[in-house]
Amino acid sequence: MIALSLGEIASLIGGKLHTTEMASADTIVSGTVDTDSRSLRAGDIFVAKPGEVTDGHRFVGAARESGAELAIVEHLVDEPIAQIVVADVIEALAVFARAVVARVRAQGRLRVVGVTGSNGKTTTKNFLARILSDEGPTVAPIASYNNEVGAPLTMLRVTDDTEYLVCEFGASAPGEIARLAGLVEPDVVVELMVGLAHAGGFGGIEETAKAKAELIAAAKPGGTAVLNLDDPRVAAMAEPARERGLQIVGFGQGDAEVRATGVDVDAAGTSFVVEIGAERIPVRLQVLGAHHVGNALAAIAATRALGVGPADAAARLETVEIAERWRMQPMGGEKVRIINDAYNASPDSMAAALRTLAQITGPDERTVAVLGAMSELGESAGDEHDRIGLLAVRLNIQRIVVVGDDARRLFLAAVGEGSWDGEAVHLPDAGAAFEYLRDELRPGDRVLVKSSNSAGLRFLGDRLGESFS
Structure with missing residues (x-):
């Protein structure tokens, strides 16, 4: 995280700061923000998230013992650690993330990529992170940090040196993607596919499509929308993307600007050729499965919009050994x-x-x-x-x-x-x-x-x- 004083953080999130003898309003922190007290180190910030099974306020003491400098809480806890009391820690976390990303973006270096889709989000964000990390300091989600807690925690990992922030946006109900993506207004948005994952929370696949399209509406005007043209529901997002003033880049195995041909899958990996205009780039992924071809195309198309050469992007993807733990x-x-x-x-x-x-x-x-x-x-x-x-x-x-x-x-x-x-x-x-x-x-x-x-x-x-x- 960027360096901020405890007083600045309290002001940013609209909370009341309670200091200690060891930590005043002028105390500077720049550590990690987390809801898991077991992951904290010296100088970190603990967010006491209420939960269905347990309450994070029970672990404020454990967070302090791990070295946390500050706890963000909904009520004061009897522990010798600086605390900022807010009405809703989840809302405060979102406000905090928005403010930190905005400060880094104001310096003019940070660019944000947002990814959504019923399947393939985590693989694609890992592909994006692999490509972009060779270009400059990159922050991407750990595992599947894509919900109302995980997405802001990822955003809060940016520092003054960060050049690329990759955000994965999941949802189980309408409005969630709009709320999370609206915190950062991505420069590039990637729409992978619309399927039946979480359909029970949306009420059907058409409602799911509307929810996924919320990422288009949250994109930064003048940015780029990377769309899977093999999926008709994603292809239909081109019109709202144009209305938003976005440049559109299509990918797929049919008629698309970034296209895959010659897909072949064997026990050692997945091969295909990326075609972009007259350019032909052979790719050999170590990741198993033809369904990962679309994820690779999306990553190549999105990073191309950020100035990365497709041949360089493809070469970096070939070094990815697995999509993620427990994924193929x-x-x-x-x-x-x-x-x-x-x-x-x-x-x-x-x-x-x-x-x-x-x-x-x-x-x-x-x-x-x-x-x-x-x-x-x-x-x-x-x-x-x-x-x-x-x-x-x-x-x-x-x-x-x-x-x-x-x-x-x-x-x-x-x-x-x-x-x-x-x-x-x-x-x-x-x-x-x-x-x-x-x-x-x-x-x-x-x-x-x-x-x-x-x-x-x-x-x-x-x-x-x-x-x-």
Whole structure:
């Protein structure tokens, strides 16, 4: 964070400062701002976020013991640490982030990229960060810091030297992207795709599209909108982008300014050619899956708008080994290969992962899909689990292991489609699945582990990876 006095911070966020003998209004802080007391170091700032399970105010003392200089709270806590009392710490966090980014932008160096989409946000922000970090000091989200807490915490990591800020914007309800992106007014906005992820919170895919388009409305006038022209709902955002005064750059595998051809996926990675005008750039990603081609195109197009040569961008992307932990992460050993992709799941990402499993498995190898529930789909949950079960059979996945009661419809659909002779099994939980797979898996198996975060199968993937390493 930039250096600010405790008094300045109190003024910026509209709170009342309570000092101590060790910290006055003139005390300068420039450390990290965080809601996790365990992550703090000397000079950091602790935000006491109330939560559904616990209350951050209980950990103000732990934050002080870790070295925090300041706590932002909703009520004074009996601990010898400087505190700023505000009415709402989440709102204060947003106001704080807006103010800090505005101060750095006023110096004229900082440019902001905002990314949204139903799938691919985290991979794309990692691609962007890899490309831009070679251009200058870059701040990007840790993991999937893309909500009302994570996005402002990322913004508050900028310093006076930061040249690029990459923001990932997720949402589970209308208005969230508008509120978060409005804190920074991105110079470049990236719209990846509109799918059924979190559709239950929006009321359907058309409402989801409207929510994703909020990023367009929050962009800095005169900036650039990078749009996935392979997705008709994203392509339709071109008109509001023009009305906003944005330059439009399309990407995709069809008729687009930044286009991919010759896509090929194997067990070692993903190859394609980027075409921009007369330029042809071969790319060999280490990241598995044809669905990551669009994410790479988006990163190349967005950084091109910031002045990075596409050939340089492509070369940097080739050094990325995995998209993120638990996202198409190769594990296991030579005999049994595990792909742990269980950080999150939507119908689109589930289908893409299953297709990748089928593509990378040789004729003498066996496909095994370990599948859990897809969450936050609302009324469409049953039909979408049915669809994935049918797809798994039609892709000739040879073992379909369905875990948990919430995914039972997927199992029943697979059985109904023809996987009734032991090819599909249903197990109650991850523990039972591990015991089954430990005995079932054999040399030559390629195993996909895929579910939403709430199903917890990412830890099952870790156990399998360790067991077969």
